[in-house]
Amino acid sequence: MNQLLRKLDLTSLRLFVAVCQERNIARAAERECITSSAVSRRISEIEALIGLPIIVRESRGISVTPVGATVLRHAQAVIANIEGMEAELSQYVTGAKGVVNVAASLSAVVQFLPEDIAGFRRVFPDVDIEVEERTSTNVLRSVREGGIDFGICNEIPAVEGLEPLPYRTDRLVLVVPAAHRLGTATTVRLADFVDEQFVGFGGDAALMSLLCQQAQAIGKDLNVKIRVRSLDALCRMVHVQLGVTVVPQQIGELYLNTLNIRLIPIAEPWSARSLVIVCRDRERLTAPAAALVNFLTNKP
Structure with a gap:
């Protein structure tokens, strides 16, 4: 019996299940696209491994022995588990x-x-x-x-x-305190606010690199007084009038109803990212x- 795990293969079990379902070796062979002799040989190999008959061959088909019924029950469980594993693995293949x-x-x-x-x-x-x-x-x-x-x-x-x-794509806007001199402007250019005290990101944020490059292009340097690490902090610093900043428009809009700030579109090509x-x-x-x-x- 200890040889079953090493020698009993899935093909043999699948063919045995087919024979039990069809109650006939020839019909099972036709269903599985294999010769009757090959199916009969597989059944004999299972019986040799177990040491007991699993079917009785009759003139018009087969009958399943009590031992065969036990093998059938476990074979169906094994096949169902393999099919379940295949279905689950296919989810990984398809990205599901x-x-x-x-x-x-x-x-x-x-x-x-x-x-x-x-x-x-x-x-x-x-x-x-x-x-x-x-x-x-x-x-x-x-x-x-x-x-x-x-x-x-x-x-x-x-x-x-x-x-x-x-x-x-997103679009950058200038964020200023509500009472700022630019608070009523409909649009601005970098030259309009480049000399303001600025609240910016710390580290190597792409937004700060972009602003510094654009300022240098017009012969200026950003006057960054405070550096923070979150968009929330940027807007709150502006709210308490510590400077102005630039953020993506959709982010700035999140704070319009809670902070005393204004958002002003920047009318320059670089503001579209x-x-x-x-x-x-x-x-x-x-x-x-x-x-x-x-x-x-x-x-x-």
Whole structure:
């Protein structure tokens, strides 16, 4: 009996089940597209391993012995488990099940990802998504190092060498205290506020790099007095009149009803930014990651 695990194969069990269901070796062979002699040989091999008969061959078919009934019950359970495993594994292949690791910039996390991931989870409820918030520069570094499936960040020069896919666009606005001299302006240009005391991001945030580059392009330097690490803190610093700042419009709108601030559109091309999905090789993404990328890149 201890040889069963090593020598009893699934094909033999499947053929035995077919014989029991058809009550006839010839019909079972026809159903399974195999010769009757091959089926009979498989049955004999099972009987040899067990040491007892599992069917009785009769003139018009077969009957199952009590030993055969026990083998049949377990064979059906084994086959059902294998079929269940196949069905579950196919979910991974099609992207219906698994884990996806994503690194995303703050702008993407706050503005777009919550709703997009909620929509994806309605279609693929068994895919778990882990999102790490990082600066755009660190997103690209993580993608290159292979620590994540893919990243979402602002389209910056460092994206070269990776495979970028369009994701979303956002527009930057100036945020000022409600009583600020620019508070009633309908639009502004960088020259209108570049000399103001500025509240900015610390570290290597893509937004600060963009603002510094644009200021230098008009022969100025940003007068950054306070640096923080969250968009919420930026807006609150402006609320208490510690300076002005620039944020994506959708983020600024979250605070209009709770903080004493004004949002002013910036009438310059650089204020429109592109967010991209980046990966090293889209063709080598796992099925769940590919499913999420496909979902995100097909959003309106």
